[in-house]
Amino acid sequence: MAESQTISAVQEAVVGALGVSEDEAAPDATLMDDLGAESIDLLDILFRIERSTGVKIQASDLSEYIQGGIPDDEFSDENEIISEKGLEQLKKVMPQIDADEQRGNLHAENVIKLFTVQNLADMVEQRGGSAGS
């Protein structure tokens, strides 16, 4: 699937699940903070994406994709602030994040709130590619 088709499929799923406009479901919109998605909405979005693209993603896959398989105690410190290793990983999957700005401030539970429509499209693209290889 071409990247433009993937982002369109993700935007369509977001619009359908959240009842937001196509303009609101812009690539740089964050799913939770900007568009108000809750965990049950994320499930709805992921099932819609599966129906339209054939790419199956489970809710727990989001955490795994974001953390890149890094264990929780290495991804964040004892106060659950994202570690340097965690920030390096985030730069790969959420390149819009300003690591300098977030260094020492970003709590682990807030990372998912920064996940954008484009980040999800990138994940679908990656999963679709690996499923087809």
Place this chain on the structure above:
Amino acid sequence: MARLVTENAGIVDVLFTEREQDYCLGKRRAHEHMAGRFAAKEAVLKAFGTGIGQRMRWTDVEIVPGRGGRPEVCLHGEVAAWAERRGLADVDVSVAHSAGIAVAQALAVWDEEAEDSRRGREHAGAFSSH
């Protein structure tokens, strides 16, 4: 919840164990009970401070009817392993649903002497519409 379940074939198996499905489907307002159980699962994961983390599944947190119909929490899989590592002593949950809204609260009690337990008590709530 009704729309979610109706529109997405297979989502019930992702969210609920067989026991939970049997319980909810045996009720007159099945979707309302499903919304209550989902809110309870979310409340438990919020009390743990994890959300749905790596390798965790919604079915790892099972809400079953206990004595007198009081909901009880059974943990499985990655969530059970995580809770054991952190020194979970007990987890309690309450669920209410009415007029299109389901609300749940969870209370997690941690063993402070557990090696890597960082918290004494945490409290979290969640709600879900149906």
